């Protein structure tokens with residue numbers, strides 16, 4: 522499997538939502554994503570940055586197959602996912618994993634960490650029972666949690682530890698890429714850098730592709746090889762961290778840079 526193998530490609534994706542403010546009689550629409558094209562490859566971290574409401578989460582949902590585009594196409598390993606077979610759909614689900622902002626709501630509060638991690642293995646029928654057991658502890662080790670963490674429920678551990686569990690779950694099926702939507706925003710300032718370092722570390726060790734989404738351009742710079750700046754649903758700037766930071770071409774990028782909060786601030 523080559524380092525820069527294409528996993529997911531979006532071409533001219535547009536997503537129009539029916540606005541939450543609309544009534545039965547007035548159906549307002551919001552264009553959350555507008556003509557976005559991008560390619561996610563193994564071994565590369567793409568950072569997507571933009572202010573709240575610019576369409577980042579909608580774009581993330583398209584990439585992981587939770588949201589169908591209104592227009593445009595999504596390709597998984599070169600196959601248009603609208604034409605995928607059941608087998609391709611299953612592989613897509615395994616290959617593209619997601620981490621959400623708030624581990625408190627992303628994890629079932631009644632399941633032990635052990636069950637959270639073994640659930641995807643059971644659902645996908647991976648390995649024998651003893652292999653699945655071993656995999657649970659391998660995953661805990663991968664994200665820096667002790668084996669004893671398997672016995673607790675999410676409410677018994679800290680926010681940072683819960684996000685480690687969410688990362689372990691995202692890694693359970695050996696994905697090719699991880700889409701991380703604001704993975705540090707709900708965490709205490711003191712643990713944000715640890716979680717960023719963990720994500721960078723697993724990405725390098727496992728040669729994953731990563732899509733890192735944040736409203737904080739400094740956080741995005743910290744982890745990304747390539748940065749895409751999103752504004753009102755469109756990608757207005759794209760380049761390496763150096764290009765975007767040293768030679769921003771779009772006025773909005775300059776505004777973001779001017780207002781850039783630090784990594785460790787709210």
Ligand SMILES: Nc1ncnc2c1ncn2[C@@H]1O[C@H](COP(=O)(O)OP(=O)(O)OP(=O)(O)O)[C@@H](O)[C@H]1O
Nearest residue numbers: 538539540541551553572573574575576577578579
């Ligand atoms: N399911 C939905 N129904 C209606 N409108 C939606 C829906 N999801 C998102 N929107 C709207 O689409 C726009 C983009 O939202 P989205 O959540 O994708 O942006 P975002 O950049 O991730 O913002 P945030 O960080 O606040 O979640 C917003 O105007 C939002 O209100």
